[in-house]
Amino acid sequence: MDETITKTLDLKGLSCPLPIAKTAQAIRDLQPGELIESLATDPGAVKDFEAFCRATGNELMESKAEDKVFSFVIKRLS
Numbered sequence: 749m750d751e752t753i754t755k756t757l758d759l760k761g762l763s764c765p766l767p768i769a770k771t772a773q774a775i776r777d778l779q780p781g782e783l784i785e786s787l788a789t790d791p792g793a794v795k796d797f798e799a800f801c802r803a804t805g806n807e808l809m810e811s812k813a814e815d816k817v818f819s820f821v822i823k824r825l826s
Contacts, residue, residue: 754782
């Protein structure tokens with residue numbers, strides 16, 4: 749990914765709905781076009797972040813898992 753991540757949230761150990769709620773709160777502070785990365789350990793976060801981006805109109809730029817940590821990079825679009 750060529751773009752710079754503006755903010756990273758460490759949400760490891762939190763269960764649904766906290767990773768989404770904390771990401772939604774933090775994304776409000778970003779300008780359109782800026783990126784936020786959320787790190788979570790809840791396996792349900794994968795579907796939650798996909799649904800969150802569809803519902804809010806933001807773009808899920810990247811979703812990956814490594815060593816039981818899920819990483820989501822979201823671009824604020826509006």
